Each structure stands twice: as structure tokens, then as C-alpha cells.
Amino acid sequence: MKRRVVITGYGVMTAFGFGEQAVAEHILRGKHGFRPVRRFDGAPYRSSIAAESDYDGSLLQLGIECTGEALGMSGLRGPLNGSVLIGTNGDYDAIQQFWQGRLHDRKSMLPLKASVPGYHAEAIAAEYRIQGRRIAFTNACVASSNAIGYGYDRIAQGQDELAVCGGYFLVNEEFTAKFNSGRALSRDGLVRPFSADRSGLLLGDGGAMFVLESLEHALQRGAVPLAELAGWGLACDAYHVCQPHPEGSGMAMAVKRALHRADLQPSAIDYVNAHGTATPINDPAETKGIKEAFGSAVQGLPISSSKSMTGHILEGTGAVETAICLVAMRRGIIPPTASYSSRDPACDLDYVPNEPRTARLQTVMNLNAGFGGNNCALILKGITSA
Amino acid sequence: MNKVAIISTCAIEAEPGELLPVPGFVESQFSPLVYACFKQLAAAQGCRLGGNSAIVLGSCYGDTTTADLASRNLAAGQHHNALLFYQSVPSSITGYIAQEYGITGPISCISGYGGMMNLLIELASSMLCGEEVETAVLIQAELAGGDRVRATAVECGADADTSANTETTANAGDHAAASVDTAASAIAGIPISMQPDSRDRAAGLVLMDADQAQSLGCAAAYIEAVVIGCSTEEACIGQLMLDKSGACCTIGVPYQFQRQWKEVFARLAEPGLYDYLILVEPSAPGEWSGVLITLH
Numbered sequence: 115m116k117r118r119v120v121i122t123g124y125g126v127m128t129a130f131g132f133g134e135q136a137v138a139e140h141i142l143r144g145k146h147g148f149r150p151v152r153r154f155d156g157a158p159y160r161s162s163i164a165a166e167s168d169y170d171g172s173l174l175q176l177g178i179e180c181t182g183e184a185l186g187m188s189g190l191r192g193p194l195n196g197s198v199l200i201g202t203n204g205d206y207d208a209i210q211q212f213w214q215g216r217l218h219d220r221k222s223m224l225p226l227k228a229s230v231p232g233y234h235a236e237a238i239a240a241e242y243r244i245q246g247r248r249i250a251f252t253n254a255c256v257a258s259s260n261a262i263g264y265g266y267d268r269i270a271q272g273q274d275e276l277a278v279c280g281g282y283f284l285v286n287e288e289f290t291a292k293f294n295s296g297r298a299l300s301r302d303g304l305v306r307p308f309s310a311d312r313s314g315l316l317l318g319d320g321g322a323m324f325v326l327e328s329l330e331h332a333l334q335r336g337a338v339p340l341a342e343l344a345g346w347g348l349a350c351d352a353y354h355v356c357q358p359h360p361e362g363s364g365m366a367m368a369v370k371r372a373l374h375r376a377d378l379q380p381s382a383i384d385y386v387n388a389h390g391t392a393t394p395i396n397d398p399a400e401t402k403g404i405k406e407a408f409g410s411a412v413q414g415l416p417i418s419s420s421k422s423m424t425g426h427i428l429e430g431t432g433a434v435e436t437a438i439c440l441v442a443m444r445r446g447i448i449p450p451t452a453s454y455s456s457r458d459p460a461c462d463l464d465y466v467p468n469e470p471r472t473a474r475l476q477t478v479m480n481l482n483a484g485f486g487g488n489n490c491a492l493i494l495k496g497i498t499s500a
Numbered sequence: 501m502n503k504v505a506i507i508s509t510c511a512i513e514a515e516p517g518e519l520l521p522v523p524g525f526v527e528s529q530f531s532p533l534v535y536a537c538f539k540q541l542a543a544a545q546g547c548r549l550g551g552n553s554a555i556v557l558g559s560c561y562g563d564t565t566t567a568d569l570a571s572r573n574l575a576a577g578q579h580h581n582a583l584l585f586y587q588s589v590p591s592s593i594t595g596y597i598a599q600e601y602g603i604t605g606p607i608s609c610i611s612g613y614g615g616m617m618n619l620l621i622e623l624a625s626s627m628l629c630g631e632e633v634e635t636a637v638l639i640q641a642e643l644a645g646g647d648r649v650r651a652t653a654v655e656c657g658a659d660a661d662t663s664a665n666t667e668t669t670a671n672a673g674d675h676a677a678a679s680v681d682t683a684a685s686a687i688a689g690i691p692i693s694m695q696p697d698s699r700d701r702a703a704g705l706v707l708m709d710a711d712q713a714q715s716l717g718c719a720a721a722y723i724e725a726v727v728i729g730c731s732t733e734e735a736c737i738g739q740l741m742l743d744k745s746g747a748c749c750t751i752g753v754p755y756q757f758q759r760q761w762k763e764v765f766a767r768l769a770e771p772g773l774y775d776y777l778i779l780v781e782p783s784a785p786g787e788w789s790g791v792l793i794t795l796h
Contacts, residue, residue, distance in 0.1 A: 204562075230613075235612070348607070486592050
């Protein structure tokens with residue numbers, strides 16, 4: 115018998131700062147956070163713009179702070195039994211500082227262990243005295259969605275009562291250089307998902323951590339669930355190392371698996387937060403995948419990409435966009451696709467262009483994709499039906 | 501955890517540069533290592549991989565050659581290298597494999613501190629509980645540690661309670677595996693999964709639902725339980741053997757995950773002596789993890 119899984123607390127940080135209010139005041143109003151990067155010299159790159167925040171802590175500190183917010187909201191304090199599951203590839207600034215030190219005789223400020231993804235899960239578990247599995251998911255842009263999904267599985271299958279899961283990323287020069295080399299960065303300093311003149315993505319700061327519990331566990335201790343995590347799906351394109359399947363087949367499969375696990379029909383979904391990277395290849399493929407998965411229910415289905423405001427948060431993107439979905443549900447506002455300027459015939463769905471919409475959001479989906487053809491869909495349901 | 505069948509195994513070591521390259525992946529042997537391990541696993545009799553298969557890849561440090569090369573180049577002022585862009589994430593090689601084998605099931609890549617294979621087994625077992633996955637391929641891979649990895653390991657070890665973490669006695673059952681004398685080069689205070697080595701190494705398993713494997717006649721052995729988080733080795737073995745009786749062989753190699761699993765696989769090939777195999781290892785300071793394998 116599958117157990118129901120609920121969210122009882124979360125902590126979120128984006129380019130606009132920490133907390134739900136920052137999300138509501140910016141992302142739910144269609145304001146983007148792009149500006150010239152200040153953490154490093156952006157001059158060698160195609161774009162030196164990112165959704166960089168004012169946060170000046172380390173990547174691990176960000177994870178610890180988001181986790182603290184989530185636990186605080188849920189009313190839980192250590193010692194706790196449960197899993198800590200994080201989407202992160204570790205702190206590349208630590209690796210960069212090590213090599214800077216070797217080549218230029220500079221002192222490294224960050225501990226090298228922060229470069230080990232698994233260390234982040236260990237450190238967060240130790241900080242909040244959480245006993246259980248500690249795992250970092252490293253599968254690129256679906257990493258934190260995968261972490262949340264596995265947290266769901268562990269609770270639904272009875273292995274855990276509680277899981278702390280999510281992910282995070284801070285804009286750094288290493289990844290800016292890599293995405294620049296891959297010619298994936300936007301040319302005009304904006305991210306325009308699904309728009310005919312889109313030219314690529316920009317990176318962004320962000321992180322989100324969630325406390326997941328079995329419904330019984332939450333109710334027994336008198337916690338107020340914020341939403342139900344109703345199901346999730348993970349699927350692979352089996353197509354290309356770094357390009358999505360042109361028909362979006364893996365995305366469609368991930369969506370169908372999530373719907374099946376949640377025991378929902380496509381028509382039950384009120385809003386989809388799409389991966390929407392604004393790369394020429396992703397957006398038409400995602401559009402086709404959504405059409406395939408939703409069938410006739412795609413008509414009138416609002417779909418938007420919050421990356422148009424937050425930038426691409428890489429390993430943290432699934433978690434942050436899940437938090438955005440949660441805020442959207444709580445506030446009854448669909449975040450728009452910002453900077454949308456002209457229709458692409460290959461992207462012909464309702465992308466909620468530029469203006470937010472008020473709506474009763476009972477069931478929403480977050481969809482992400484990553485290198486290796488990985489695709490992940492998560493479904494949140496309003497707690498009134500939990 | 502559900503009982504799952506082991507239908508294929510692989511344990512390989514390679515000198516840097518020894519393995520055949522994988523098209524599109526340059527400089528680093530991480531992806532060739534994962535690919536070589538996968539090919540061996542897939543070649544086993546009865547191993548049918550495709551749409552209903554999953555892949556779970558675990559690596560504590562990941563592709564350190566690529567990460568260090570890109571970072572060193574950047575530190576030296578070289579900002580461009582398109583090839584390193586996509587191979588810097590582990591899901592790229594799993595995507596390559598998925599394309600070749602038509603695998604459309606779930607694919608996860610993880611990093612952990614200790615007891616990595618046990619984490620992979622649990623994750624794969626969880627996938628096998630669903631309707632979509634019939635077969636799960638697990639691979640743990642680590643490259644030979646360079647300067648940065650060794651410095652990282654030493655830093656991690658400095659934090660740990662050495663006495664609680666490195667003393668592996670394997671004091672129940674057969675001790676043959678413990679004779680592998682590599683402990684001298686181990687870094688004190690860190691789990692086996694994190695120990696750097698002079699060679700690239702990988703271990704892998706293919707798991708299937710136990711009933712299905714039995715009906716297909718392709719099970720070599722069964723994994724019945726994984727425990728993580730025991731405070732002592734004895735507690736770990738006790739928890740795994742709870743309600744069990746029969747001849748048990750406990751394997752604990754003090755250093756090097758790949759040799760641990762090679763030892764396990766050697767025992768699987770010689771059935772009859774034992775009813776159970778237990779592999780135990782320290783997974784964190786003062787914490788032990790283990791797996792129970794039934795040989796019938």
C-alpha cells in the first residue's frame with residue numbers, strides 16, 4: 115500500500131533573496147533578475163549576464179540555510195530520523211581555488227571537501243542531526259527533482275517517515291565558461307523561453323529544500339501540510355548525450371509516469387512549470403512532449419518557464435521550480451513566461467506570456483530535463499484533497 | 501527493501517589510458533570506465549536491457565580528470581573547451597549508454613560518502629518496486645585520485661574519528677578477503693568509497709525482481725537486505741542476520757571497494773560453501789553499513 119507524501123516545510127532562495135515573499139514579489143509578477151555578474155570577470159564570455167543574487171555565502175552554506183528554513187517551517191528539530199537527499203554537483207569554486215592556488219600561489223578559502231557532492235548531504239545531515247541516508251544526486255538539471263522524487267519513493271514505500279530534499283546552485287565562472295563553450299548562453303541578456311527570438315539560457319543563483327513526510331507522520335505530530343507530493347516520473351530519451359529527443363519523447367514519458375503514479379488524468383493538471391531553457395532545441399521538443407503526454411487536455415493548459423526570471427539554476431532548478439509551483443498554488447497566481455516577444459510556430463501552446471494570471475491551482479506539475487536525455491516530472495496537489 | 505536477484509556482475513581495474521575510448525568523450529577515462537563496466541554487465545547471459553531498464557551510477561568524486569582539467573585550464577586563462585562542457589556531468593555517459601541500448605527507464609547518478617554500493621542497491625531496489633523497471637544496472641566508478649582528490653580525501657580524513665572509521669575487522673566467518681594488503685596506502689578516517697587509489701576502478705551489478713529472475717532462471721544470488729547506520733560492525737552483521745540461520749561468510753576488505761566486490765563475486769561463482777554472504781564496511785565515522793546476499 116503506497117503511503118501519501120506531504121510537504122510540511124520549505125526554504126527557497128532565488129536571485130531575489132530568501133523566502134516565499136521574494137518569490138511572490140518578483141516571480142509571480144513577471145520580474146526577471148538578470149544583471150551583469152559581479153562574482154568574476156565576465157568579459158571573456160558571450161554573455162556576462164546572470165540572475166545573480168546578493169548572497170555571499172558558500173554553496174554549502176546556502177544548502178544549510180535553505181534546510182534550516184524548511185525545518186523551521188515544518189516545526190521539526192533534530193535529532194531526526196530520515197534521509198537527506200540533495201541535488202548538487204559540489205562546489206566548483208573549491209576546485210577552482212585549489213588550482214588557482216597551485217598555479218598562482220594563492221591561498222584557497224574554501225574547504226576542498228565542499229567539492230564532493232556527497233559531502234553536502236553529510237554536512238547538512240550533521241548540522242541538523244538527521245540520521246539516515248545521505249545522498250547527493252548529480253544528474254545535471256534533473257538532480258534536485260530526482261532527489262525529491264527519491265524522497266517521495268522512500269516515504270511512499272515505507273522506508274522513511276521523513277526526508278529532507280532539494281538542491282541548489284550558485285553562478286560561478288566554471289559553469290559560465292562551460293555553457294559559453296557550448297554556445298548555450300543568451301545573446302541579448304534576457305531569457306525568452308518559447309519565443310521566436312530566443313537565443314539561449316542564462317545561469318541563476320538559487321536553492322530550495324523541502325521537508326517531506328508521510329501524511330500520517332505529519333498529522334500525528336500536528337503539522338499542517340502545505341501540499342501533497344502526489345507522484346513523479348523519471349525517463350530517459352535514449353537519443354543523445356546533450357540534446358533532447360526532437361519529439362520530446364522522454365519528457366512525455368516522464369509526464370505519463372508521474373500522472374500514472376499520482377493516479378491522475380492529464381486534465382487534472384492546472385499548470386505546468388516547464389523546463390523552458392530558451393535554447394533553440396529544447397523549447398520545440400518540450401512543446402511536442404507536452405502535447406504528446408497531455409493529448410487534448412493541452413488545450414487551455416497554462417505552461418510557463420520561470421527560468422525567464424530566475425535563470426537556469428542547473429542542479430537546483432528542479433527544487434527551485436517546485437518551490438515556485440508551491441508558492442503559485444498558495445497564492446493562486448500563475449507565474450508568466452517573462453520577456454516573451456514573438457510567437458514561434460513550433461511553440462504554439464499557452465505560455466502565459468509576460469503577465470501573471472490569477473487561477474485556482476489545485477494540481478500543478480514541474481517538468482525538467484537534463485544532459486544524457488534525463489527527464490523528470492513532479493506533481494503537487496493542494497492539501498484540501500489530501 | 502524487496503528481495504532482488506543478482507543476474508550479472510562486473511569488477512574492473514584499469515591503468516589510466518588503458519581502456520578503449522568512447523566517441524565524443526576526451527581526455528578522461530571516467531566515461532570509458534563506466535562504459536566498459538556496463539558492456540561487461542550487459543553481456544551476461546539472461547541480461548536483457550532495453551526500454552524497461554534503469555541505470556544507477558554512483559561515484560564519490562565523479563569525473564575528476566575532466567573537472568580538474570577544466571578548472572586548471574580556467575585558472576590558466578583558457579576559457580573555452582566545448583567538449584568538456586557536456587562530459588563534465590555523469591549523466592552524459594549514461595545518456596550515451598541509454599542511446600546505444602535503447603534504455604528509456606529512469607537514470608540516476610549519485611555521490612555519497614560511504615557505503616556507496618549499498619546506496620545504489622537501495623535506489624535500484626526502489627525503482628524495481630514500480631511497474632516501469634524490470635532490470636536495473638548499478639555501477640560504482642572512481643578514477644585514480646590525482647593531487648586534488650588526494651588533498652580532498654586527506655582533508656575529509658582530518659575531520660573524522662579515525663579509530664571508529666578505518667578499523668575493519670570482519671570478525672565473523674571467513675577472512676580470506678581481508679588478506680588483501682592495501683590498507684597501508686589508505687587514508688585514515690575516510691570510508692572505503694572515498695579512498696583514492698592509483699588505478700581507475702569500477703564494480704557493477706545487474707538486479708532484477710527476484711520472482712521474475714527465478715522464472716527466467718537467470719539469478720546468480722539474491723540481495724535480501726541493506727542496512728546503513730549501525731554503530732558497530734557487530735550490530736550491522738546482527739541486524740542483517742536477524743532471523744537467519746545457516747553458514748555465513750563475512751567479507752570486509754579494509755581498503756578498495758572494487759576488490760571487496762570482486763571477492764563477493766568470486767564467492768557467487770563457487771556456491772555450496774555458504775548460505776549467506778555479508779559485506780560490511782564503515783560508511784561514516786562511527787557508522788557501519790552492510791548488505792546481505794543469499795546464495796540460494
